[in-house]
Amino acid sequence: MRQTPYYVFDTDEFAKRAAMIRAALDCKGGRRIPLCFSIKANPFLLHRLPEGLDHVEVCSPGELEICIALGVKPECIIYSGVMKEKCDIERAVSYGAGILTCESIRHATLISEVMLECMSEGAQEVGFVEKKAQVILRLTSGNQFGMSLEDIEYIISHPDEFKGITVIGIHYYSGTQKSLRKINKDLEKIKSALAMLKDKYSFEPQLVEYGPGLCVEYFEDDWQEKEKQSLDEAAEVLREFAEEYPLGIEMGRFLAASCGKYYTQVKDLKSTGDANYAILDGGIHHLNYFGQRMAMQVPPISIYSADEIYFGEKLGEIKGTAGPIGNTFNDCEVSENEERTEEELTQLPDTDYTLCGSLCTVADVLVREVKLKKLELGDVLEFGHCGAYSVTEAPALFLSRQLPAIYAYSKEYGYECLREHIPAAEINLSGKKL
Structure with a gap:
């Protein structure tokens, strides 16, 4: 007997949704924009991840434990979160998380410390790998998440203070349910920041992780047509951006709703x-x-x-x-x-x-x-x-x-x-x- 209330999550629909987004994002010539699922939208969909997803964004120690329990490939994990303690970073590193985000100078310091300690004699016995952590620096959109461009500059321009990390890119997300106009504004802000970093520090990103926050039509009868139209319009400008920078796209609500x-x-x-x-x-x-x-x-x-x-x-x-x-x-x-x-x-x-x-x-x-x-x-x-x-x-x-x-x-x-x-x-x- 199955009593109400309950949820049913259709993993076939999840795979179909990922395939639709994947098809819209693929560039001419076969170039592929990596697609990341932000699991805070629905961690139960990790039960059966579809093909077409390259990364999962993990924003808390608890979400990381879910990934570990379900055997999510560690190299697919982008370990994020506005509050990271040293023990959280140690757990993510020990599991082999592929990329970590920095949302402050303190994050960069803590991640570097963990990696340097891992490189010390005997650290391999507890499962750490002797290498630098690959990190992306989150640029703030004007709230508590991420850091100022000045702080990003500091981390990039002082590598000797952060010897345990390699900065491979930038992360930016400014909210959900966004219009095409707001997405274009976001991309211009990212371009401006990257142009400055290249000019002053010769910084070339390997990954620009961006959350477009596409609009989900909860209350419209023709929601499928409207969401497909929003996706196609956004995909056009995202593909253009990807011709200039190594773009990665993260989605939560738009993938899962x-x-x-x-x-x-x-x-x-x-x-x-x-x-x-x-x-x-x-x-x-x-x-x-x-x-x-x-x-x-x-x-x-x-x-x-x-x-x-x-x-x-x-x-x-x-x-x-x-x-x-x-x-x-x-x-x-x-x-x-x-x-x-x-x-x-x-x-x-x-x-x-x-x-x-x-x-x-x-x-x-x-x-x-x-x-x-x-x-x-x-x-x-x-x-x-x-x-x-x-x-x-x-x-x-x-x-x-x-x-x-x-x-x-x-x-x-x-x-x-x-x-x-x-x-x-x-x-x-x-x-x-x-």
């Missing part, structure tokens, strides 16, 4: 005044759409007529009382014994609903107003386009509700449980067990 769906069940229905409320067993502690102001925008929602959805022993097969409206569930056939027929559904009246979660706070509103076919207790709502950030960014521990289960889905492997439901109360119980 379309891969995820979230399922939550209707547990109560009531009306007060003119408002119809559907109370769900999920909520804002599981689901978060970037840019959804006051729950006014409506994300992709589908309705499944079911008391519960459960997967049969055969992976990918759904049977029993489950039945989505429309007769399919993620391309799998379902039992028809409990489904509402298409004729019955067309006869149901459209009703305006406010979709609320299970939290005891007036803020727990997933959608303020949406017109749906008349809901019944036990119906399951599927929220689409939630493959990026919701699974980790939403306040899952609030009010000690259980953490949702997580499944990966692919046509080859069917459904794979990556995480069962976890009682948040255990985490919030000061170390005691329930």
Whole structure:
């Protein structure tokens, strides 16, 4: 039995998405722009990384441990993060992380210290490799991330102070959901910085790692066409930049968003005044759409007529009382014994609903107003386009509700449980067990 709420992450869609981006970025003559997945968008997609990804960006010690546990190739890791301690760097270096980022002069100092200590006699016994660390210096976009151009100059112009590192490039990211105009502005800033560094210090980068932050269309019916258009427009200017500099592209949200769906069940229905409320067993502690102001925008929602959805022993097969409206569930056939027929559904009246979660706070509103076919207790709502950030960014521990289960889905492997439901109360119980 599989109870709501839960996420399903489609790794076939992830591979398809990576292939689409890969095709858009490839330059004439076969030159390849490296593509990096920023795993903070969804670490569960590491379960099955597709071809076409060259690097994964790791931004915390915990994310590094996930990569180590899953056997991610160390040479593929770009170890980033605004706060690095010496022990964090030692762990990344010992695993063999291919590239480390510096977001301050202190980062450069710490990485250099670690590498010099590794080169000392006997260091090889603990798994360190005698070589300099390859680092990229992050240029700030005007916030706490990265460092000033003056600090970058200092590191490049004082190699004797940082003998344990080799500066191979620059890293720049200025935010998400960006327009083509903002991307062009970013690239001009990077070009200006690189031109100055070449002129003053003869610095030639081996890698310019850039996050374009392409816009994900969470609330548009024609999201696929709009996102493809944004990708194609951005790819044109990125390919032009790559003709002049060794560009690498990192993406998180744009790669992962379309891969995820979230399922939550209707547990109560009531009306007060003119408002119809559907109370769900999920909520804002599981689901978060970037840019959804006051729950006014409506994300992709589908309705499944079911008391519960459960997967049969055969992976990918759904049977029993489950039945989505429309007769399919993620391309799998379902039992028809409990489904509402298409004729019955067309006869149901459209009703305006406010979709609320299970939290005891007036803020727990997933959608303020949406017109749906008349809901019944036990119906399951599927929220689409939630493959990026919701699974980790939403306040899952609030009010000690259980953490949702997580499944990966692919046509080859069917459904794979990556995480069962976890009682948040255990985490919030000061170390005691329930």
